[in-house]
Amino acid sequence: MAGEPSAIGRMRRRLVLEAPVGSADGLGGETQSFEAVAALWAQVEWTSGTEAWRQGRPEQSRNYRITMRWRGDVDAGRRLRDGDRLFDIRSAADPDGARRRLVCLVEEVTP
DSSP: OTTHHHHHHTOOEEEEEEEEEEEEOSSSOEEEEEEEEEEEEEEEEEEEEEEEEETTEEEEEEEEEEEEEOOTTOOBTBEEEETTEEEEEEEEEOSSSSSSEEEEEEEEEOO
């Protein structure tokens, strides 16, 4: 517990948690969009990046670890927004099981 105040002090980025919302497209299918669920403070740390050639062009992947206060409504399928930047949540876990912090592994999406 002694390290927790400093961890909380590192959460200086204001992010918006977004959840997917489906709406009928009129042709029997569904269009997916996202709506804001909550604003929260978080620490964003770069973990890795790769570049691969797909369909004749380079495609970059940037991965981050985002730490926030524990929330029960964060899981894969949701995303986080930092201004114009979007982060798809790949996994979310409570590192010590104490429901104090939530660590998300995310991939930055280029719209």
